[in-house]
Amino acid sequence: MSEQSILPDYAAIVSDFIEQSCPMFFTNTDSHEVKLTQLQVSAELKKLNAEQKAKLTLYCMDLLCARKDFTSNDLANGDLLARGREDYSTKMYIPTYASFIRKAAINRSPQLGPAVITQYLLKYLLKLKLTLSNEELIILFESAKQLVPCDGGEKSPTIYAGDWAIKRIINQLSSNIKTNGLSDEIIEFINNYLSWRYFKTNGKAILAMKAQLFGLVNEGGSAMPLFELADDDVIADTIKNLIKVAAPPERDMLYRMLELSSGAKAGKPTAAFLEKSKGIIETNKDFFRESMHKILKQLCDAEPIEEAGDDGYTYHIFIDGDNIPIIKGLVWSSVQFHDETMIDLLTKLAEKSFKKIPGQGPMCVIVGNACLYTLANSKGLHGISQLSRLKYFIKQTNAKKIIDSYLQEEAEKRGIKAYEIEEIAVPDFGLQLGSREDEFDGYKLQLNLVSPGKTSLQWLTPEGKAQKTKPALIAKSKKLSDKLKTVQETNKQIQKFSSAQKERIDRCYVEDRVWDYETFREYYIDHGLVGPIAAKLIWNFSNGDQWEAAMLIDSEWLAADGSAISPPDRSTKVQLWHPISCTETEIVQWRARVNELEIRQPFKQAYREVYLLTDAEVITKSYSNRMAAHLLKQRQFKGITAGRSWKYSLINEYYHGSVARPACLRVPAYHLTAEFGINEVYVEDGNEPDGVNRYISTDQVKFIKDDGEVLDLVDVPDLVFSEIMRDVDLFVGVCSVGNDPEWSDTGVEQFSNYWEGYSFGDLNEMAKTRKSVLEMLVPKLKIRDQLRFDGKFLRVQGKLREYKIHIGSSNILMEPNDQYLCIVPSRASETKADKMYLPFEGDRGLSLVLSKAVLLADDHKIKDSTIISQISREN
Numbered sequence: 001m002s003e004q005s006i007l008p009d010y011a012a013i014v015s016d017f018i019e020q021s022c023p024m025f026f027t028n029t030d031s032h033e034v035k036l037t038q039l040q041v042s043a044e045l046k047k048l049n050a051e052q053k054a055k056l057t058l059y060c061m062d063l064l065c066a067r068k069d070f071t072s073n074d075l076a077n078g079d080l081l082a083r084g085r086e087d088y089s090t091k092m093y094i095p096t097y098a099s100f101i102r103k104a105a106i107n108r109s110p111q112l113g114p115a116v117i118t119q120y121l122l123k124y125l126l127k128l129k130l131t132l133s134n135e136e137l138i139i140l141f142e143s144a145k146q147l148v149p150c151d152g153g154e155k156s157p158t159i160y161a162g163d164w165a166i167k168r169i170i171n172q173l174s175s176n177i178k179t180n181g182l183s184d185e186i187i188e189f190i191n192n193y194l195s196w197r198y199f200k201t202n203g204k205a206i207l208a209m210k211a212q213l214f215g216l217v218n219e220g221g222s223a224m225p226l227f228e229l230a231d232d233d234v235i236a237d238t239i240k241n242l243i244k245v246a247a248p249p250e251r252d253m254l255y256r257m258l259e260l261s262s263g264a265k266a267g268k269p270t271a272a273f274l275e276k277s278k279g280i281i282e283t284n285k286d287f288f289r290e291s292m293h294k295i296l297k298q299l300c301d302a303e304p305i306e307e308a309g310d311d312g313y314t315y316h317i318f319i320d321g322d323n324i325p326i327i328k329g330l331v332w333s334s335v336q337f338h339d340e341t342m343i344d345l346l347t348k349l350a351e352k353s354f355k356k357i358p359g360q361g362p363m364c365v366i367v368g369n370a371c372l373y374t375l376a377n378s379k380g381l382h383g384i385s386q387l388s389r390l391k392y393f394i395k396q397t398n399a400k401k402i403i404d405s406y407l408q409e410e411a412e413k414r415g416i417k418a419y420e421i422e423e424i425a426v427p428d429f430g431l432q433l434g435s436r437e438d439e440f441d442g443y444k445l446q447l448n449l450v451s452p453g454k455t456s457l458q459w460l461t462p463e464g465k466a467q468k469t470k471p472a473l474i475a476k477s478k479k480l481s482d483k484l485k486t487v488q489e490t491n492k493q494i495q496k497f498s499s500a501q502k503e504r505i506d507r508c509y510v511e512d513r514v515w516d517y518e519t520f521r522e523y524y525i526d527h528g529l530v531g532p533i534a535a536k537l538i539w540n541f542s543n544g545d546q547w548e549a550a551m552l553i554d555s556e557w558l559a560a561d562g563s564a565i566s567p568p569d570r571s572t573k574v575q576l577w578h579p580i581s582c583t584e585t586e587i588v589q590w591r592a593r594v595n596e597l598e599i600r601q602p603f604k605q606a607y608r609e610v611y612l613l614t615d616a617e618v619i620t621k622s623y624s625n626r627m628a629a630h631l632l633k634q635r636q637f638k639g640i641t642a643g644r645s646w647k648y649s650l651i652n653e654y655y656h657g658s659v660a661r662p663a664c665l666r667v668p669a670y671h672l673t674a675e676f677g678i679n680e681v682y683v684e685d686g687n688e689p690d691g692v693n694r695y696i697s698t699d700q701v702k703f704i705k706d707d708g709e710v711l712d713l714v715d716v717p718d719l720v721f722s723e724i725m726r727d728v729d730l731f732v733g734v735c736s737v738g739n740d741p742e743w744s745d746t747g748v749e750q751f752s753n754y755w756e757g758y759s760f761g762d763l764n765e766m767a768k769t770r771k772s773v774l775e776m777l778v779p780k781l782k783i784r785d786q787l788r789f790d791g792k793f794l795r796v797q798g799k800l801r802e803y804k805i806h807i808g809s810s811n812i813l814m815e816p817n818d819q820y821l822c823i824v825p826s827r828a829s830e831t832k833a834d835k836m837y838l839p840f841e842g843d844r845g846l847s848l849v850l851s852k853a854v855l856l857a858d859d860h861k862i863k864d865s866t867i868i869s870q871i872s873r874e875n
Contacts, residue, residue, distance in 0.1 A: 050130055051131050053125060053131075054130040054132050054136060056125060057122065057126060058139065058140070060122040061165075065147070123164065126165065126169065134183055137176060137186065138185075138189050140172070141189070144169055147165055167209055173186070173216060182216075190217045191217060193213070194210060229326065230321075231320075233305060233319050233323055234298065234299065234302035234304070234305060235302070236323065239258070239295060242291050243255070246287075253284055254291065257277065257281070257330065258330075260273070260329060261326045261327075261328070262325055262329065264325045264326070264329030265325055267369070269329075273329070273332065274333075274335070278333075281336060285337075289339070292337070293342065293345060295330065296334075297345060299319075299327070299352070300348040304316035304317055305317045305318075316360060316363075318364050319364050319367060324367060327367050327370075328366055331349075331370040331373075332374060334374055335374045337378075338378050338380055346386075347371070347389075347390065349367065349371050350368050350372055351393065351394070353367045353371065354368045354395070354399050356395070359690040362396060365399070372387065372390075372399070372402055373406075375406075376410065381424065381425040384410055384422075385427055387403050387407060388403075388407065388422040388504070390403060391403045391404070391407075391500075392499075392643075393496075395639060395643065396642070404418065407421055407422060419508075419511055419513065423523045426501060426523070427497065428528030428529050429494050429528065431494070431528030431529055433532060434532035435447065438483070440473070440484070441471075442462040443460065443461060443471045444459070445457060445458070445459055446459075447494070449529070451498075452499050452602050453496075453499035454495065459471065470484070497529060498533065501530050502841075505530075505533065505602070505603075506603045509578060509719060509723050510669065510724075513575065514573050514574070515573070515575075516571075516573060516574070517572040517574055520574040533602050534552075535551075536599050536602055537577070538576075538577035538605055538606065539574055539577055540576070541557070541566075542572065542573045547581075549577050553597070560590045561593075577590075577605065578608065578719060579605075579608050580718055580722050581719075591606045591772075593606075594606045598837050600837065600840065601839060602840075602841055603842060604769070604840045605840070606840075607839055607840055608769075609722075609729070609765040609766055611722040611725035612718070613714065617713050618713070621712050622702065622710045622712055623701060623702045623713070624713060624725070626701070626725065627676070627728045627732050628699050629697065629698065630732045631737050631738075631754050632735040632736055632737070633695060633735050633737060633740075634694060635650075635692065636734065637663075637678075637731060641663050641731060644665070644730070646663045646665045646676075647663065647664045648662075648664070649661055651678070651680050652687070652690075653691040653692075661680075662677050662678055662699075662702075663675070663731075667720060670717060671705060671706045672704060672706065672716075673704050674702070674704075674720075674724040675701065675703075675704060676698065676699075676728050676731070677698065677700045677702070679696065680697075681693065681695040681696055683695060701724065701728055703716045726765070726766075729764055729765055733766050737754070737755055737758075738758025738811075739758075739810070740755075741810075741822045741823060742822060743755045743759075759806060759809045760792075760811065761792075766808075766843075766845075770807055771792075774807065774846070774850075775789065776839075778794075780837075781836075781854075786857045787857075792806060792808065793805060794853060798857060798859035798860070799858070799859055800859045800871055800872075801859065801871055802816075803821065807849060808845070810825075810845055810849050810852060812852065814870075814871070819870075819873075822870065825851065
């Protein structure tokens with residue numbers, strides 16, 4: 001039948017449809033009249049055969065897509081003639097069709113646009129059984145794209161026909177497949193069609209259509225879950241590849257897990273979520289575990305994707321916002337697994353998620369919190385031990401609070417204190433007194449814990465000789481190569497855990513810890529990881545009212561004078577030694593003993609600063625001004641306070657002094673909180689690009705009881721007062737702009753007097769301790785004859801000039817005119833100083849003073865032109 005011969009039939013259908021539909025669509029009629037009209041229209045459409053109905057369907061779709069805002073006048077004057085498809089010769093239908101539409105729009109209902117009428121007819125047609133070729137189905141699918149706002153070009157479509165049109169075209173495809181089978185052409189087209197951005201949303205109707213399409217064109221009718229994975233992050237490709245290579249049963253399991261996880265919107269998983277995820281995972285636990293290992297490893301190894309924003313800023317995308325619930329749900333579901341690999345990967349991901357991107361914030365707090373939950377709720381103590389370690393390295397205050405709550409919950413389950421659960425959860429990694437050996441077919445790899453955070457690896461031949469490189473046989477054996485990777489990963493874990501244990505033990509002072517000797521022996525002295533750290537510290541022992549201080553030397557507890565103390569037994573109590581409880585003579589004795597044995601303590605103990613109440617603080621009564629009026633670098637202050645478990649929120653340009661922002665440390669053992677007052681500093685151009693103030697000033701230190709009462713300083717326990725003031729002194733000593741050697745050239749002019757006063761002013765307590773150490777070290781140095789002390793300075797006699805290094809700031813003045821010498825420290829110079837014996841870890845200022853002294857003693861050998869020009873310059 002030719003197109004000319006069927007034209008009157010089409011015209012009659014359209015005419016009848018418009019005449020019947022207009023009053024139904026725009027006037028109030030009862031349901032019987034509506035039903036009657038539908039039947040009449042349906043009866044007219046039945047006069048056409050399936051092929052004709054298909055042609056009319058394509059014709060109506062073509063008109064809707066030709067121009068989305070066409071009017072009756074456009075139809076009347078033939079504007080649409082140039083817009084019709086040539087492939088279906090729709091131009092020949094337009095004049096007749098237009099006359100009926102124009103008649104209906106003007107005479108029946110002026111507000112009824114022809115696009116609405118066309119849509120109404122198309123709805124009926126797509127509900128009928130049509131005979132459509134593959135080419136026609138593809139045209140319908142492609143045309144439907146133009147009826148959706150996201151692909152509407154500059155103007156949104158007049159008719160939002162996306163959902164119903166696509167749904168009904170999918171049904172036509174389903175019917176066609178049942179009759180004619182599935183062609184490669186359709187499979188390829190639909191698989192590409194599924195990547196259309198319309199399907200990148202998580203609307204329920206859209207996802208259902210996507211799942212139906214996927215099921216039609218994929219082998220076995222596998223159902224796609226009702227979720228969408230965003231492409232714009234570091235993990236989407238990994239998950240899609242897992243799905244692509246999985247066998248149908250495993251693929252369906254992944255789909256079900258991803259669908260379930262896509263609804264993970266709460267802070268913690270519900271019991272129902274955990275039950276459902278368990279049921280899905282039980283179908284193939286090994287496959288899910290291996291898949292999660294791959295997903296977590298990719299997240300741990302990947303770097304955020306840089307993306308330019310419309311506002312001109314560059315953003316770093318780690319996990320796309322739409323994918324965060326999915327990753328969170330998968331992490332929660334991993335709580336069923338307790339293998340070492342899973343726990344370690346979750347720990348690494350937690351660490352990475354809380355890592356800050358400058359100017360943007362943590363990479364992904366939501367996923368980080370999910371990792372913390374899973375670690376806390378995994379079986380055994382491995383997850384708890386990792387939480388304890390993370391507590392000392394994650395800087396975010398809220399994350400620390402969450403970790404503390406999980407540790408408290410686990411401790412309460414066991415009827416012990418939170419700090420006790422941290423003790424018993426520390427792994428020993430197979431270490432014996434800080435060492436372990438792993439055998440590789442006769443060769444041995446010896447691992448030694450040198451100091452907290454630092455280890456050494458040494459290969460030994462079958463004959464026991466040291467070897468610098470790994471044996472050649474390892475590269476030839478997958479088994480040995482995998483074993484070496486495991487040892488190397490263990491080595492990294494030992495470094496991280498040993499650093500955390502140093503911090504944990506250091507915080508024992510404000511926790512008022514006392515151990516019975518057996519517990520102390522088990523979790524400290526005899527522990528493979530903690531033992532080497534504890535053995536370098538001084539401990540107090542008591543069997544009554546008196547305390548005896550001792551160190552473990554050659555398996556014996558010896559006092560400062562080298563004599564043995566009373567042997568500890570089961571009734572002995574143990575406490576970490578602090579100099580505040582000792583006389584000056586005892587402190588000097590212990591320092592001499594540590595120096596004599598060249599023991600490098602993991603933190604300052606024998607040389608620990610003691611802060612006693614001053615007369616001025618007795619007068620001010622409830623606050624201390626000792627650390628007030630310092631100018632600090634705020635971001636540096638934020639970082640170091642977090643490292644010492646203080647809580648502090650950054651001040652930004654929107655702050656303007658509206659709310660007090662003290663740094664706070666909760667001291668639960670003494671039922672009080674310490675506050676260090678912080679003020680905003682107004683400086684021109686004094687904000688970072690993200691609006692955070694570069695500088696802050698310091699104020700009073702206060703102690704507040706849990707009930708809100710401000711304590712008089714005389715009522716604060718001496719040890720607590722000393723430790724809090726030591727922390728505050730550390731914050732000032734590290735963050736003060738007075739430490740910046742370049743400040744005189746690049747700093748804010750209005751604070752130049754402060755910089756001058758701090759850089760070369762009186763020594764604080766930490767600087768006084770540093771001077772004591774230098775007085776012990778200088779006589780042992782090769783350059784000792786070129787060094788001498790002059791109050792707050794260490795003088796260095798070089799070949800070209802004489803120099804004065806301030807012991808507090810490490811800044812330098814040159815004789816004879818006190819000309820300032822700017823030397824920006826490098827890691828290489830600090831490494832030289834680190835090779836010297838120092839009685840404790842962690843004083844960067846001490847290393848700087850020593851490294852600068854060594855450099856300037858041979859000033860004639862300096863090659864850095866910026867330093868040479870300053871030394872040679874006349875004032």
